[in-house]
Amino acid sequence: MTADFDLDGLAAGLTAEVTEADERLFAVLVDTTLDAAMRERIRTPGVVMPAQQSVLAVHWHPEHVPMDLLRQRIEASYPAMRTSLIIPTQHNQLLEYGPYSGVEVDCYSRGFNQKVQLLLHFRTERMGDAHVLKSMLAHTHAYRSGQLFDYLFTVTKPDEERLALAARESGSDEAVVACARACCLKLAALLEKHEGSIPVDAIKNKLVRNFVEGQRPVLGNALANRVQVFLKEVKAVVKARFPLTYFYRTSEFIEEVRGLGGGVVIPHPEQFWPILLANYDVDGYEVWNPQSQRYTEFLISVLCEKNRLRRDGERRMLVFMGDDTHMGEKTLAVSDPAKARREIGLQPAWDDLAIGKKLIVADMDRARVIEEYAARLDG
Template identity: 55%
Template sequence: MKKMEVIKLTQADAARCALVDLTQVPREVTEEDAAVYRRVISTEITEEQAERIAVPRRAHPTQEDVLAVHWHPEYVPMELIRRRVETLYPQHEAELIIPTQHNEILEWGDYAGVEVDCYSSGFNRKVQLLLHFRKENVAGERAHTLRSMLSHTFEYRSSQLFEFLDSASLPAMEERRLQAAEACNADADIVEFAAIFSAKLRSLIEDNWSATPRDAIKNKLLRNFLDEFRPTYGDLLLNKTQVYLKALKELVKQRFSLTYFYRASEIIEEARSLGAGVVIPHPEQFWPILLADYDVDGIEVWNPQSREYTEFLIRAVNRQNDYRCREQRQLLIFMGDDCHMSEKLKDPALQDPEKAAREIGLQPAWDDLAVRKSLILCGVSRAGVIDEYRARLNG
């Protein structure tokens, strides 16, 4: 297999890690590495995986309304997902289900959706928006401009992965590695172990570029690639490595040029021309966007990554609605499950338990007693949001 330059780091004074003997870790790409790479980029679904998707571990027969406008099918077939939803909520009556793949428009029934990466020039940071449409409004040439904008934005995740891999392995990026190691107290051997596998992964991507799905080229490819080596190197070493790489990834994201993205106002304007509904997700990660007065239909007040300020956000949306004039539409309250279906394809031993537990349309905050108290005071219900948002989309 391909030989690579041996990676040497300069953390001479850093602590060493007793979990790994680096002299026993091959620097070259091995047949095992290549087999692992083929496995993690594969979009083929086995019968066992199909069963895992179609038959969830538990159902929610008492949930009558399914509102799911923030979730990611990835490469899982919609027919399998539909079977899962029907099994999850066997008694449901009302539903509004719209997929929101990152920077790629996908359809479900009469609707289509996408989660768009963009930036807000007012406070100079990356944000995300959920766009939802009647599917005929984005068919054919009608949505040519928006699809071109999304196609450009889609490529940023590939660009960021390469910068991530370079940051983990190239000698010129030593300072960034040291900063990440200091942030999470990673030993020198952890940093070097991550560097070896990052270099291997970059080499494998380059050697298999034509056979690699473009959607696979994103940051989590490194995490998935490394996780496959848990039987060889053990959970403790891999856990420590993943913590370090997460810290490094955050540094890469912070320094990624925002000029790559379209402005949020540009995305909203183009989406509105196609009759789109627009929702702000992840409010706890993007606080300033709540002050930007964008033309949106609603704000996500809860998702599995943003749960701490749900009641505060409900009150904040209600206050904004109190100040709106009669001609302005009320801001709607949404909750997002942020379910990534590919997590459920993994062997259960390799799944992230928190991510694997997410389900399309499952947002426990709707039934939380304290949150329900706030919702009742605002006159908000899941069924009401479904009816109002569907009416707006059907326009």
């Protein structure tokens, strides 16, 4: 299959045939090893907060970066750190950082008929008894790699209904769709060719985005940007059509966590807003992260009101903020600039004056949340 386009005066040619340049690009994108320069880049923080004494980081993704390097980066980022609660939350993979372990899990909220996510946190020493939880996570983890292939097949087979919807939502024409198909055909062929030798951590949806980014020298910026917009819509359609029955229910995960003495936090409430109405047995809600900033003050007020109305003996809902850092982005030659700028524990909303007023009313700050949540996990 060959597609040749002239878009906005820019000549671009692309075929679905895999070239040597595609092989080299693919090898870079799926390589999770770190050379000396990468390791030094990980050790060296992008931002240093010399005066911050309390570090709360309970929503971040190590990806393929070793914990010893992350520890060095965190310590360099916060030289005045005195109190901290730092727990990794890899997608559907339980990881430990010192005394605590965590995971961000995909699950199904039956009451709202939608997929949601939970942040689960534990004392590491209790994970020896987490056989059921680990089995649930192993099943759920397969969803992400499976979805990548569904994503690619939607474009390469193709699924005309899904493609038409994505094209309409993104305003994409036939040339853009054909170019996206050529890129996905290349990537699908490379995945098939190298099946069995690709690290599991590399098989995820963002491989599509990164592969297209690597084609910019051929496509030009205008066409590459339009292809990315179209493929983002395809991904949204694929996610929306994924069968929810695949996932364990939210209540099932919460029940298992409570049996292990763990904690539960709702991330991305701006995205999963109906869950605020569910009265799930959780410890708190994330009111800010780099993707969810619009309703921070409102969400703090909601939690404050929930706490005001709680019954005797009920624990209060805590305010959390998540940096949602993806450390793998810092190792890529081609990365998402917005994600690459994130840093573990960097949550400037805590120090925003307008938000600070709401936090004072709610009787919340970083140090207090660290103290209260750690006490629950340790209890």
